[in-house]
Amino acid sequence: MKLTKNTIFITGGTSGIGRALAEAFHQRGNKVIVAGRRRALLDEIAAANPGIDTVELDIGDAVQIKRVAQQVIAKYPALNVVINNAGIMPFDDAGGALDDEQAVRLIDTNLLGTVRTSAAFIEHLKLQPEATLINNSSVLAYVPLAATALYSATKAAVHSYTMSQRFVLRNTSVRVLEIAPPWVDTDLIHKSGDPRAMPLDAFIAEIMQKLPEASTEVLVDSAKPFRDNAGPNEHAFVDQFNQLVTDNPIPVA
Template identity: 45%
Template sequence: MKMTGNTILITGGTSGIGLGLAVRLHEAGNKVIVAGRRKELLDRITTDHPGIEALVLDVADPASIARAAETVAASHPGLNVLVNNAGIMLRESLLDPADLQIAEDHVTVNLLGAIRMTYAFLPLLVGKDDAVVMNVSSALAFVPLPVTPTYNATKAALHSFSESLRVQLADASVQVIEVAPPGVRTTLLGQQDDENAMPLEDFLDETLTLLHTRPDAKEIVVERARFVRDAEAGGRYDDVLAMLSSVG
């Protein structure tokens, strides 16, 4: 991925990793469009960061995705980077029938949202110079955190989807990058004050450095995520799963 001169759409861009990437990439000389459900947050971002543009988009709603694709095709025909970052992460008890809705919401937002966005926006990317689809998964795609079972499953599925997407797009000159973060200090799971989570600015620093130094990368995994990402290859899977199982 080239680091400047792109036109980039970032879903889930109103907070956390999405907003952090938006600001950093905007400062690096890219045209950035942040997408999210809440117009008041989008308005605040465009006021606080002049030059960043906003798009009201609900990735859980296929009609909203279709409208967004039409809007971007007309307003930003040079779009060449899609960042599928929107997601939710909630604790879930598989013994509580009421939590089935939590599971279904995770699939709709985290997995179907990314798949639908990819289908809707690929026609805008194919044929563009330096085109990229970036999918933000999680280190938990590789060893699950048992208190968030469907979240982990959606991220594992997004990893698999990214692998297939990369193969299918090989002749279309669209790069597919998977970013697999560790726990980061954001509001995603109420980790904004968690000393065991990686500070957001540190995560952004390392991620952008990796993107800059490895322009052909398939996966971006910061050092803090390696312990979980590489657990199976390192023969540590059972130990890491036991460690994650102790998290309440």
């Protein structure tokens, strides 16, 4: 995709990867509309980045998604990029009790949020001469982290759905990209400065460098071993990864 002169709507833009992506695009001369639930952060982003527009949106609410999409499209008829970035990552226990409320919220946010937002914007995107739909999945779409089993499953589902979207939209003006981040040091779990987590600025710099040439997935180099399909050997790979994390736990606040 081109990195300038787009009109971009991004969900989960109040912090972490979403905010950094929004600001990187804003600095390159794109019109950026940032969505999120936290009004105070939206106001802070607008104040720090004159020209960025903001809108309150709970991605878990199907009615709100439709309403906000209609408002944004009416205000910005040139809108040509939608970035599905909002997400949450609670820990769970796939071998024990289920927190049903948390499970539903997780699927509503990470999976249905992406699906519903895509659907709310897609007919408009098809009318643009050049449009891009970007879904933020995770390397955990390819290698599940057992301690966040349902999160990993929602991201595998986002990866799968993205491939279907890419195929069905192949003869339209809409290109479909998937950003699959490795562990990036944000508040998703707990910003910890852990050396295993990629610093946010380095992650964004590499993604922005790779986006112009990307046609399917956008992966930083350090994420590629996760993506390399281990085929029938994936069980050993998944076990090895999870044993490593079990022995060296992720710091939680």
